[in-house]
Amino acid sequence: MTTEIFNKQKTIDLRKQHIGPSCKVFFSHDPIKIMRARGQYMYNEKGERYLDCINNVAHVGHCHQEVVQAGAKQMELLNTNSRFLHDNLVQYAQRLQATLPEQLSVCYFTNSGSEANDLALRLARQYTGHKDIITLDNAYHGHVSSLIDISPYKFHQLGECEQNQHVHVAPSPDIYRGKYREDHADPATAYADDVKDIIEKAHAKRHKIAAFIAESLQSCGGQVIPPVGYFQKVAQHVRKAGGVFIADEVQVGFGRVGTHFWAFQLQGEDFIPDIVTMGKPIGNGHPVSCVVTTRAVAEAFMSSGMEYFNTFAGNPVSCAIGLAVLDVIEKEDLQGNALRVGRYLMDLLEKLKERHPLVGDIRGCGLFVGAELVKDRLKRTPATAEAQDVIYRLKDQRILLSADGPHRNVLKFKPPLCFSREDADLAVEKIDQILTDLENALGLPVSDHLNAQNKRKEPVEENGHGVPSGGSHHITKTNKRRRT
């Protein structure tokens, strides 16, 4: 058992004194002090266990022994920069490449998702000779200056929001709350046409498009799953304009979506981005990230004459850890687990939706799952305060969940991939109780009403009230768009 250096209050006081006040803690009125973690569980200073439903960085489970040992072993041997040859670097690049379509063959290692996305922009601008970037509304791509500029999720937080003139914001392809919804005949084309319009308007102002960038599934943006075919159509428009397609897989890649290793693959085999960025999960907490692109983009970047050197990136320790993470995903079939447990979790949540008027939408792929809370299912009024309430009450029961999206009303599941059915049962059971309490307090309609609402909007379950006997066939039916 590990012991505290300071008691909790002293830790809080020192943090106030010495850590930038812009760096927020979870649950600021009563933050959590975590001392150790293993798998999908974290333990506070009293040894109390929390179920971690949100840590998409501890991808193969907190403190996985194999990853820890690979890191420790390499730290003892060598940790230096990539200006020396090292087998770990090339082996890791080779292994990453093997997960991707063949033409995505050239890697640049970096230390964080932000460094990766910034480099992606530099690659795109150098390759195309263009400057403008199209990003999605509510997107988050990182914290460095160039990425704040393309992250409406961040720059909307600023009072005076002076948008960079080389950045264009396209509507988020959110078919629950966005511009074109699930009742639209072809939302993929409609959303892609909006990107086409943006390109035409930019051209009219003599601006030229360097890239379209999007998370393959919007994460901070509210667990948004773009309609299948959207990326293909966008890529067509963007490439016609001389730009490239950047798929940001920092939060959603590496097997999380269950059916595929990369989330962009959900769009179909005919879609291949020009640049893919990866980060968070790939080092299971160790600062490592990567940009992968085509030979053509890489050659153009080199032709600028500017060397790319990144002090820490691609060091033998980061690569050893990265390799171990890939090994564990494979050995423990974590992608398969994400698929199976993700489907199970979706089933449970769909059942919640049948009984709880606060639940407006359930969407997800693998262990990337969102439950959008609304005060009114027809108007889809965001239940922001209620979502916060759920999060806080879960915390009291030692379950860590978060709420995100532009209205902070989407409950987000993005747990370590070792998350189990029992974990899903526990989390959903608690959410069930909390929603019941909240709805009672709000005097919200009961489930009969729900059923009527469901009839209006969606194919209905045989028994809107009932608790189906498990399996996922009925979900697959009602929720096809989420299960590519």
Next chain:
Amino acid sequence: MTTEIFNKQKTIDLRKQHIGPSCKVFFSHDPIKIMRARGQYMYNEKGERYLDCINNVAHVGHCHQEVVQAGAKQMELLNTNSRFLHDNLVQYAQRLQATLPEQLSVCYFTNSGSEANDLALRLARQYTGHKDIITLDNAYHGHVSSLIDISPYKFHQLGECEQNQHVHVAPSPDIYRGKYREDHADPATAYADDVKDIIEKAHAKRHKIAAFIAESLQSCGGQVIPPVGYFQKVAQHVRKAGGVFIADEVQVGFGRVGTHFWAFQLQGEDFIPDIVTMGKPIGNGHPVSCVVTTRAVAEAFMSSGMEYFNTFAGNPVSCAIGLAVLDVIEKEDLQGNALRVGRYLMDLLEKLKERHPLVGDIRGCGLFVGAELVKDRLKRTPATAEAQDVIYRLKDQRILLSADGPHRNVLKFKPPLCFSREDADLAVEKIDQILTDLENALGLPVSDHLNAQNKRKEPVEENGHGVPSGGSHHITKTNKRRRT
């Protein structure tokens, strides 16, 4: 003994195939494959030992056991983000703060020098409400977009060099090769007045200065040591214009300069920057970096309403490693060693200068030392090819040194701080032989001539030819500006 996964040629081939061609290796015609390292020594695939005179990241020595163990131990316990309370985070912030003037009390952790410098710019711009940055010629501050813009060392590499209109380049305060030299009555004031002129010109164009940024000693810029008093005068001008002073200590801080823990302290106790950035050495190779600033700047940054969150930064593992590095510096008196061995190395190099016409200038503080090679001491013609030759021939003798600066003619010493007198002896002995060979081949004048040249430019040694009997008093006399 560690074994190769691939033979060296296969490693090279895979690197060509899978790593971006902009990522250069040292000695590209015959790169070095390093398998392990310890202290100031690195070992190739044949077990052959290289003396490392350049790795300023492996600050306390490659693979220092105490640092490795601290990292491994914490990796087993917990590695998560800073939204949870953790003692390592606050303790590390507290320890870093203790090395700095009291008003520099608020830390933001980041993963790389680039992330730190980018954040410094964001802090400065938010605090001042201004946009423009003054940087030094030949400066290098990092590889993300915002920093390429303020790094002439990088953007001069580009063919079409479209300089950002919000960036102003001041002359490098280099009193050997710069605009005002050692024969100038007051180079500190003269260089600072150039910054003042830049501010006035910017104001005339209605631009407003957010910050002046400089490495406390220019590293890639050619081991440049600004004259004492320069930073105070610049800070005065910049603050009068509503801007802040950012001291970039990423390469030069953490005890390297010997007399002080931070290189900006060489300017005198009356100088305190508004923002200090640190990186490379602080994790001994682990990706960690930090920005420290005043409460006032931190509060202004928070008042923007934008949270600062950095996924990996400030995690318990990075902080445990950072703490261990601080412990080792203290326990092993590495700052003291940098001072002592640095002075010894300077003595040896000054003696080389007495005998070798190719050596134009020797400058340094602690284990931050430069030897500038010139073809002609009066004209100070950069001996670029010769410097490259020295580096390559040293490599053949298994000594790793680099040449940098705008003309790539400055031999740079920046070894791990455990570098010893014996290491200095070995490196300088080999350089001595190589210079003799080069000068013979070039038919350069012998040492009598040298002595005459020395008389013209500098106070002369009692015996220009002789090899003084050690100690540093005679150096202190001739080289006062370098030994603050």
